[in-house]
Amino acid sequence: MSIQYKFHPNKKATIITAPFSGGQPKGGVELGPEYILNAGFEKQISSLGWDTEVAHPLDKTDYESVKSDEKDAYGVKNSKIVSECCKKIHHQVKASLGAGRLPLTIGGDHSIGSATVSAALEHNPDTCVLWIDAHADINTPATTDSGNLHGCPMSFVMGIDPESYPPEFEWIPQNLKHNKLVYIGLRDVDDGEKAILRKYNIAAYSMYHVDKYGIGKVVEMALDAVNPDRKFPVHLSYDVDAIDPSFVPATGTRVEGGLSLREGLFIAEEVAQSGLLSSMDIVETNPMLAETEEHILDTVSAACAIGRCAMGQTLL
Ligand SMILES: NC(=[NH2+])NCCC[C@H](N)C(=O)O
Numbered sequence: 001m002s003i004q005y006k007f008h009p010n011k012k013a014t015i016i017t018a019p020f021s022g023g024q025p026k027g028g029v030e031l032g033p034e035y036i037l038n039a040g041f042e043k044q045i046s047s048l049g050w051d052t053e054v055a056h057p058l059d060k061t062d063y064e065s066v067k068s069d070e071k072d073a074y075g076v077k078n079s080k081i082v083s084e085c086c087k088k089i090h091h092q093v094k095a096s097l098g099a100g101r102l103p104l105t106i107g108g109d110h111s112i113g114s115a116t117v118s119a120a121l122e123h124n125p126d127t128c129v130l131w132i133d134a135h136a137d138i139n140t141p142a143t144t145d146s147g148n149l150h151g152c153p154m155s156f157v158m159g160i161d162p163e164s165y166p167p168e169f170e171w172i173p174q175n176l177k178h179n180k181l182v183y184i185g186l187r188d189v190d191d192g193e194k195a196i197l198r199k200y201n202i203a204a205y206s207m208y209h210v211d212k213y214g215i216g217k218v219v220e221m222a223l224d225a226v227n228p229d230r231k232f233p234v235h236l237s238y239d240v241d242a243i244d245p246s247f248v249p250a251t252g253t254r255v256e257g258g259l260s261l262r263e264g265l266f267i268a269e270e271v272a273q274s275g276l277l278s279s280m281d282i283v284e285t286n287p288m289l290a291e292t293e294e295h296i297l298d299t300v301s302a303a304c305a306i307g308r309c310a311m312g313q314t315l316l
């Protein structure tokens with residue numbers, strides 16, 4: 001039986017490329033979308049019955065040559081280009097949703113999460129967010145040590161400590177409520193982020209919970225936390241580093257002790273089964289950090305598989 005998508009009954013999707021690396025210092029993550037598309041991703045999604053199109057909102061803008069490793073007066077790096085890139089992605093995600101299509105944004109680093117999540121919420125304010133990641137990405141410019149903006153998108157969308165934001169981020173709609181976000185896969189959370197998670201009582205399932213309860217129960221608890229009646233649209237923001245680096249080596253902030261590949265794919269399958277998927281990101285694939293050809297293949301294949309599972313591929 002094929003899955004019914006409540007918010008996308010006509011099964012139309014836009015694959016949105018976000019070839020951008022300015023949210024973190026390492027080069028190569030901007031090549032993620034190209035590798036994923038070259039692996040045949042669009043065909044894989046259309047084979048599942050989706051009417052697909054591909055959008056390139058960043059066009060050929062050269063962000064790489066203007067990227068810098070200097071923190072600004074607010075303690076973060078590259079605010080101008082991150083903001084500019086996010087604005088373009090935000091408008092594309094909103095346009096796709098407005099046209100009745102499921103936006104599937106492929107990165108690129110996770111700084112674009114503030115663009116996609118805020119767009120999903122503008123389209124439907126009931127949307128809840130499943131953030132699958134080793135990291136919480138909820139630093140504010142005041143709490144971040146690294147100054148890397150891919151570690152901050154969730155604070156921007158929630159409007160946590162807005163006085164600390166560079167003016168470039170004033171446009172981001174602060175439209176995500178604290179009870180609408182849930183994490184799975186966490187295992188490297190900064191102290192300032194832990195304080196934020198506690199202060200706002202944000203639902204979070206770390207690898208400890210995955211080991212303790214099993215992934216099936218954890219996904220159920222996660223959906224219960226943000227979508228108890230299973231009626232709200234789901235934005236799935238998937239950082240490939242949630243999966244253990246032994247399966248997904250080519251990513252910029254690897255953390256040992258992650259999800260098995262099957263656990264990682266199960267999350268996407270279960271979101272698909274809920275029928276509530278409305279929009280999605282797959283980010284942080286960095287082919288340049290591979291040490292071997294096999295590393296590239298493993299990582300790109302995992303990114304494609306995450307997308308296929310969320311878009312309705314079943315094992316039988
Ligand atoms: N999207 C990611 N991979 N984020 C990693 C963030 C790491 C760290 N918490 C930081 O703020 O820099």
Ligand SMILES: [Mn+2]
Nearest residue numbers: 134135239241
């Ligand atoms: Mn991460």
Ligand SMILES: [Mn+2]
Nearest residue numbers: 110133137239
């Ligand atoms: Mn992330």
